[in-house]
Amino acid sequence: xxxxxxxLRDAVAGEMERDPGVFVMGEDVEIGGSFHLTLxxxxxxxxxxxxxxxxxEAGFVGLAIGAAIGGMRPVVDFQYADFLFCAADxxxxxxxxxxxxxxxxxxxxxxxHAPTGASGRGAQHANSIENxxxxxxxxxxxxxxxxxxxxGMMTTAIRANAPVLICSHKHLYGTKGRKLEHLDGSADPVxxxxxxxxxxxxxxxxxxxxxxxxxxxxxxxxxxxxAEELAKDGIxxxxxxxxxxxxxxxxxxxxxxxxxxxxxVVEEGPRxxxxxxxxxxxxxxxxxxxxxxxxxxxxxxxxxxxxAPHLEEAVIPSSKRIEAEVRALLVAD
Amino acid sequence: MVKAQWGADVQPSExxxxxxxxxxxxxxxxxxELHGRMSLxxxxxxxxxxxFLQGRIPGTxxxxxxxxxxxxxxxxxxxxxxxxxxTHRGHGQALAKGVPARRLMAELFxxxxxxxxxxGGSMHIGDVAVGALPAIAIVGAAVPIAAGLAFAxxxxxxxxxxxxxxxxxxLNEGDAHEGLNLAALWQLPVVxxxxxxxxxxxxxxxxxxRNTRIxxxxxxxxxxxxVVDGNNxxxxxxxxxxxxxxAREGGGPTLVxxxxxxxxxxxxxxxxxxxxxxxxxxxxxxxxxxRLRRAFETAGLGSVVEAAQAEAQSLIDDAVEFxxxxxxxxxxxx
Numbered sequence: 001x002x003x004x005x006x007x008l009r010d011a012v013a014g015e016m017e018r019d020p021g022v023f024v025m026g027e028d029v030e031i032g033g034s035f036h037l038t039l040x041x042x043x044x045x046x047x048x049x050x051x052x053x054x055x056x057e058a059g060f061v062g063l064a065i066g067a068a069i070g071g072m073r074p075v076v077d078f079q080y081a082d083f084l085f086c087a088a089d090x091x092x093x094x095x096x097x098x099x100x101x102x103x104x105x106x107x108x109x110x111x112x113h114a115p116t117g118a119s120g121r122g123a124q125h126a127n128s129i130e131n132x133x134x135x136x137x138x139x140x141x142x143x144x145x146x147x148x149x150x151x152g153m154m155t156t157a158i159r160a161n162a163p164v165l166i167c168s169h170k171h172l173y174g175t176k177g178r179k180l181e182h183l184d185g186s187a188d189p190v191x192x193x194x195x196x197x198x199x200x201x202x203x204x205x206x207x208x209x210x211x212x213x214x215x216x217x218x219x220x221x222x223x224x225x226x227a228e229e230l231a232k233d234g235i236x237x238x239x240x241x242x243x244x245x246x247x248x249x250x251x252x253x254x255x256x257x258x259x260x261x262x263x264x265v266v267e268e269g270p271r272x273x274x275x276x277x278x279x280x281x282x283x284x285x286x287x288x289x290x291x292x293x294x295x296x297x298x299x300x301x302x303x304x305x306x307x308a309p310h311l312e313e314a315v316i317p318s319s320k321r322i323e324a325e326v327r328a329l330l331v332a333d
Numbered sequence: 334m335v336k337a338q339w340g341a342d343v344q345p346s347e348x349x350x351x352x353x354x355x356x357x358x359x360x361x362x363x364x365x366e367l368h369g370r371m372s373l374x375x376x377x378x379x380x381x382x383x384x385f386l387q388g389r390i391p392g393t394x395x396x397x398x399x400x401x402x403x404x405x406x407x408x409x410x411x412x413x414x415x416x417x418x419x420t421h422r423g424h425g426q427a428l429a430k431g432v433p434a435r436r437l438m439a440e441l442f443x444x445x446x447x448x449x450x451x452x453g454g455s456m457h458i459g460d461v462a463v464g465a466l467p468a469i470a471i472v473g474a475a476v477p478i479a480a481g482l483a484f485a486x487x488x489x490x491x492x493x494x495x496x497x498x499x500x501x502x503x504l505n506e507g508d509a510h511e512g513l514n515l516a517a518l519w520q521l522p523v524v525x526x527x528x529x530x531x532x533x534x535x536x537x538x539x540x541x542x543r544n545t546r547i548x549x550x551x552x553x554x555x556x557x558x559x560v561v562d563g564n565n566x567x568x569x570x571x572x573x574x575x576x577x578x579x580a581r582e583g584g585g586p587t588l589v590x591x592x593x594x595x596x597x598x599x600x601x602x603x604x605x606x607x608x609x610x611x612x613x614x615x616x617x618x619x620x621x622x623x624r625l626r627r628a629f630e631t632a633g634l635g636s637v638v639e640a641a642q643a644e645a646q647s648l649i650d651d652a653v654e655f656x657x658x659x660x661x662x663x664x665x666x667x
Contacts, residue, residue, distance in 0.1 A: 023488075048488075054518065059477045059511025066481020069466065070416075072488060089508065093471050094478065099458040103450030103468035 001144035002190040005036050005173040007147035008113070010164075011154035012037065012075055014194045016045055019073060022158060023049040025060055034079035035115045035173050052149050057086035061112070064326070065163075067094045068110040073158055080121075081114035081167060083130035095163040096138035110163040111154070116143075117218060117250070117268055118316055119170035122307035128269025130167045130216075130283060134245050140164040140199060141246035143216045146177030152197035159196065169217040180205045180241065181226050200247035204256065208236035210260040211326055214253050214279050216242045219266045219317060226322035237326060245275050251280040254290075257283055261292040262329055266322055271299035298325045350592060350619055354628040358567050361634075367409060367566045368629065369641045371401045371622050374425040376645035377434060380653065381424070381441060385601055388466040390441050392454045394449045395422040399453040399564070399596035402621035403528045406569025407496055407589070411464070413545045416495040419468035419476040421456045422595075426498050431463035438652035444659035451662025464493075473506025475499065476525070480512050483521040483580075494580040495523040496573065500590050502533025504550060505541055515589070517554040520585035523650075527588065528563060530595040535607045551588040562592025564621035594619070 002010070024038055030052045032039035034295045040048040053060040057078070058060065066073035078084060083090060095108045118126040133141055140162055145152040150168065157164035175185040183206065205220060206227050213223045220241040227237040238256050257263050263283055265276035280295045298317050306312055356364040378398055384390045397404065406632035408417060411430070419426045427437055432448055440447030441455050448460045449467055459467030466482070468662035469475040479497030486493035490661035503509045504527070516523050529547055533540050538545045551558025557579065561568040569591055575588035604614075626638045 048564075054511075054514065056511040056515065058508045059480075059515045062474065062477025062508060062512055063481035063484060063515055065487040066478040067488075068481070069478070070482045070485025070489070072485045089471055089474055090477070094469065094474055098467065098469075101449060101453040102459065102461070103447070103452045105449065105459070105461040105467060122361070 001176045001187070002147040003174050003176055004144065004147050004168060005152040008037055008152035008154045008168065009039065009041065010099045010190070011151045011158065011194065012164055013041060013044065015073070015155060015158040016049060018194070020047050021072040022049060022075065023072065025051045025053055025055055025064055027079050029057055029077050033077045035168070035170065037077050037113060044104055048272060054173045058090055060067070060105055061087035061090040062094065063108055065090060065098070065108055065256050069098070069106050069107045070138045073109045075111040075113060075158060078112065078114045080125050080128045081116040082125050084112070084114055084129055084133070091133070091139065091163070091165070094137050099162070107161045108163045109161050110332050111157045112163070112165045114165060114167050115170045115173070116167040117169045117171065118295050118305045118312055120309055120312060123304035126305035128267070130245055131269045133165055134275045136246070138163070142166045142244050143242065144168060145172060145220045145248075146180050146187065146216050147175070148177060148181070148188060149197060151190050152195050153243070155194045156196040156199060167217070170220070171218050173295055175221070178269060180220065189289055197243070198233045200249055202240050202242045202244070202249035202252040204238060204252070205241045206237065206239040208238035209260055210236050211264060211329060212240060212253065212256040212260045213264050213266055213322070213326070214240045214242060214276070215266040216245065217268065218269050222317065222319040223266050223322055225319035226326065228322050229319070230326055234322070235326065235330065246276065249274070250279065250286070253279055253283055256285050258290045261290060263291065264294045264325055264329060265295070265297045266317055267299045268301045268316055269295070271297060274303045293329055296325060296329055298322060335521040339549045343576045348560065348592065350562050350564065353367050353631070354565050354567055354624050356567070356628050358633060359461050359570060363409070364567070365637055367405055367570065368625050368637065370405045370409070370429050371625060372407050372641040372645040373434065373567060373648060374401045374404060375622050376642070376649045377437070377601065378424055379426060380649050382601070383534050384653070391443055393600055394441070394455045395600050397422045397425045397595070399526055399616065399620060400593045403563045403593055404498070404567055406566040407498070407524075407573045407633060408641035410553045410555065410574040411494070411496060413463055416464045416466055416479070418479045418482075418497040420475070420498050420500065421470040422467065422500070422634050423458060423468045423498065424455070427460070427465050427468070427508045430465040432458065432460040432465050434648050434652040435539070435655040436460065439656040442639070442656040442659070444656055445662050446655070446659040447662070473499070473503045473508035473533060473615050476509040476512030477515060478502065478526070480516040480521050483516065483523040484519065487522060492581050493630050494577055496526055496577070497523060498526050498528065500533065501527060501529040501531065501538055501547065502541060503527070513550065513556070516586040520583070522580035522583070523586045524536050524573060525582055525586060525588045526573065527590045528593055530593050531612050532595065532608070534599040534603070547590045548588065556585060557587040558590070559587065560590040560592065563593030563621045564624060566625060567586055568595050568622060593621070596620070
């Protein structure tokens with residue numbers, strides 16, 4: 001059975017086979033990279049195409065942008081998503097804006113792969129980086145939570161004629177996607193052939209009629225777990241996995257809320273500046289009449305993330321807290 | 334005791350910045366071509382200065398008056414399919430690489446016919462068709478991007494090279510450091526062209542860095558380096574020609590430092606009174622176009638100068654007319 005990291009790797013290898021312009025660059029990618037995205041790929045493709053860099057994020061992202069403009073399709077592997085800040089100007093001001101500023105003369109087919117979220121490594125290696133790049137016009141942002149999506153979204157990203165940031169959660173690299181795909185806990189095998197996943201389309205992971213949860217990444221897994229517990233009491237929660245945050249699929253959330261009348265947005269990062277606020281506002285804007293309760297957001301607190309497991313657990317929403325939040329919303333009814 | 338090694342061929346203090354320009358070094362045909370391009374750049378910028386002050390050009394403009402020899406000398410050795418990266422002070426760089434004056438002017442006027450369809454403006458001018466990457470106005474950011482263009486060329490088996498323009502102020506940006514290191518490390522076919530105009534806006538070189546010998550950076554990164562009289566278009570042309578040949582043949586990057594001077598302020602609301610009057614006078618006397626004109630006149634070729642001026646004026650008249658008659662950029666999403 002395939003894991004998320006295997007799905008991502010499979011996509012990269014498949015596109016490298018198909019297109020000689022695709023190459024991977026990053027710190028220690030020749031030995032596999034920090035979360036093993038490129039494990040074994042150096043032996044297969046050589047050090048020219050699985051290319052180690054110095055510790056120099058702004059430099060190699062800038063170089064990748066130039067290479068992309070020059071007709072290649074670079075995949076930049078970050079050790080930790082947090083290091084994107086070191087390359088923030090290159091991502092926000094260059095890759096994402098050059099196509100616009102040039103009047104469409106320039107395309108930047110660039111993929112940034114970034115391990116996001118908290119995982120016991122302390123405050124500087126725990127950012128939910130997707131929130132910082134959520135509001136960058138010109139940048140596509142994918143957040144896969146199953147191996148099937150990981151492979152399809154990475155393939156889609158490499159083929160896209162635009163910069164794409166793929167955030168994978170550090171806790172999910174080894175996950176096989178069970179329970180997200182089928183209620184009985186099985187997951188479909190990941191096809192060997194390359195395939196794409198439509199950009200900007202969310203997916204309903206679990207149908208329900210009492211309340212809608214919009215979530216992403218690790219929080220989708222926890223929301224499904226909470227939904228299973230709630231189902232034992234006859235509470236049917238519909239869990240939506242956003243899959244892409246930019247562009248973001250508000251329509252799927254609205255359609256669900258029209259059915260359930262209630263919305264809980266669950267996200268891992270700090271509450272202030274989270275993508276969930278956008279979803280809450282958008283639903284209030286277009287579907288206020290369908291709501292029969294307040295829109296609630298369950299998110300991290302506005303603090304840095306601690307390293308200690310018991311402290312980290314206290315700030316990152318757990319399935320128990322999601323469950324409690326759902327019950328509170330339904331009781332308030 | 335270890336003494337710092339300096340890789341430059343010549344110390345800046347040994348360069349004669351006031352000497353006559355020897356047309357014979359490149360031959361009359363090329364010298365005439367270089368003079369024509371410099372005249373066009375000068376005319377373009379003097380004209381847009383007026384148009385901007387009249388309120389006919391929106392946004393902001395940064396003039397390169399006094400630095401024309403760098404732009405023209407550094408682009409003349411290039412083929413059309415070679416790349417340049419352009420700075421916020423880049424009208425000259427773009428024109429010299431071959432961006433048509435009409436489309437450049439229309440861009441400044443925010444017209445749909447502009448080289449970037451009016452989406453970029455003065456700080457983002459460029460035309461991919463002539464190898465002019467639309468300008469990057471964030472200081473230092475273009476340095477690694479230029480390395481990437483060079484990397485792509487090499488990986489694709491092409492012998493295209495890149496000339497990346499920047500100023501002295503750029504050398505204190507982190508992105509510039511990272512890009513220079515990568516270009517040297519991977520021996521990429523790129524020429525880094527530093528227009529050292531002695532100031533980063535109002536801050537003189539001596540207040541930007543302890544070691545003001547910019548070529549020491551080339552030594553630090555392990556790349557070739559050379560410093561030239563940046564107001565002598567032929568000197569710039571010769572230095573860049575050698576660097577371009579080295580890059581094309583797989584010899585890696587070069588840092589070319591051009592000693593020059595920004596004759597005016599940083600932008601139109603900057604009178605540049607922070608600079609000593611005698612320094613300004615010294616450098617105005619070194620005006621790169623006037624020096625070149627003198628060389629032609631001394632050789633009895635004053636007619637070349639007059640013809641170039643007349644042609645530049647008519648090209649810019651035409652460009653302004655084209656721009657003003659073009660439709661404004663449409664407010665669509667792209």
